[in-house]
Amino acid sequence: MTWTTEEIAGLVEPDRAHRKAYTDPDIFDMEMERIFERTWIYVGHESQVKKRGDYYLAQVGRQPVIMIRGQDNQVNVLYNRCPHRGAQICSARKGNTGKHFYCSYHAWTFHLDGKLEGMPAKREYEGTNLDFDDPEFHMARPAQVDNYRGFWFVNLSKGGHDLKTHLGEAAAAFDQLIDRAPGKETEIVGDCFRMVQQSNWKIFLENQLDASHPGVTHESTGKAAQKLEAKIRQEGEEPPMELSFLSDFARLGHDGWTKFGTVGYRNGHSSLEGYMGLRPDDPDTNEYVRRMHEAYGEKKAEEILGTNIHHMLVYPCNSVQPPLQQLRTIRPLAHDKTLTEIWHFRLKNAPEKIYRRSLAYYYMVNSPSTLINADDLFNWWKCQHGLDSSASEWVSFHRKAGQDEERDGVSYSAPESMSELPLRHMMHAWREYMTATVGEKL
């Protein structure tokens, strides 16, 4: 069906959202057009393309793009499409293309900035409208390409906020990924893990800051981790700290989870405050803190380490956990299919043990064999199918509705609660994006 602006606006109420927002394929197409192809979407980190000619593919909305490091050593983003007859230029997900792009269909070649370089039997184009200087015959560049401290984004439409304004308070997630490094640099480790969720992209985002689910969803894994901890203690040793990342799920209980507030920022971003005792008093952490003090001076170091973010959702496309050095990108494929790519970062000059600790979390919570996400994925799949039912038209966001606090355009969850603030906040932003007057398109 086609949706009018009024009908779309009617899908979101202050404390509930209509199931069609999650299940309707036409709504999905409109989301791609009005959100994913009209605001800033994450492409990748500069350390994925270290050498000239290195490239990495990504999907922005419905558009395939290439992140490329050019001959001038600058990172750029281009559409992955040949201006001749439309073939995709790069087909491997990553690689090095050398000094130019080469199309495998009729051998047109392009400079790394996308300009047309040549083709076989070039003279046959003499006397035609093909013009080497006309961008029509170049690999196209998205309307806006920019980066925030080495994290690259594109906006496929002109107009709107610049990247920095769009990120606003959410930029802290990227700052933290870098600034927590005593060496003041961060770097991707290995390739990403890719998982297809059989559910709507919003169901994933709504899960990420939901403090009321881990104790329930992850109870079995929490209990299993406690069992292993007990066995290790029985053998006279202290269990490694990373096991507590899992056993906490069974240990924290309702009162434990209400300690962590949530915050909703401008443009749809939101965060969950710090938890998990990520600054314990152990020799490795103390060594890390010492290196931070040495690198930044005590005051600045404490400011960085004191930033109270466990998890930041950068609307609509990233879920970032800076204290564990991981970043996830959301690439919606269909109304009931979502690709996520999760990346792990290494903080330059942090002690090896600190890196290993976050790597253990990455393994246990986000690898393709994770026991944690196994149960999350299953819930999301069940939600997607449940919402196909017309038993009720609404999804409830009532927990602490109307009781959050708002100051200067930022909303804060009601204290000592597992408020569903982020859910209300994101759907409110969704309505704003979906009903905004159409900006200037490319």
Add this chain to the structure above:
Amino acid sequence: MTEACELLAASDVNAVADVSIETQLTVERFLYRQAELLDEKLIEDWMALFSDDGWYWMPAEADQVEGDGQPNIFWEDQGLMLMRNARNTHPRAHSQAPHNRLCHVVSNVIIESENADGDIIVRSRFQCAEYLRYEVRNFSGKYRHLLKKTRAGYKIALQRVDLVNREGPYDYVLQWWL
């Protein structure tokens, strides 16, 4: 774990050891039993195939030479195996309701080397169907085993599993070992 990981990473596809028929049969039987125990979910018996300091490893990259300190698909010692089994068999392991079923076929068993102590490096291939949530999906890949000869028979020092589709994307988590 460095030494065992390096040994299996350096495995030479052109190396074929001239072992006795008896050794060949014993190793094959061991590999078949490994798969059977997984398929039948006799997990404690399966874990007992590993030496106390043995590891199960599914690397994320083809050219990976070390499991420790790297992103992996699986990287588990006896402790993590115990945790996975405890979780998967917990009554509130929601995504294990209904339980999956696995069906392995192991073949192409080529013993690469047998040292003076009787320790073996062996390559083989597997196909595995997983029935999950009323649908079948298929995995296939290459096994590399480092087997230590003990009085109680062979023990797995390291089982390296390279999936043909290791980069994914995965349409669901691998909750059980393959």
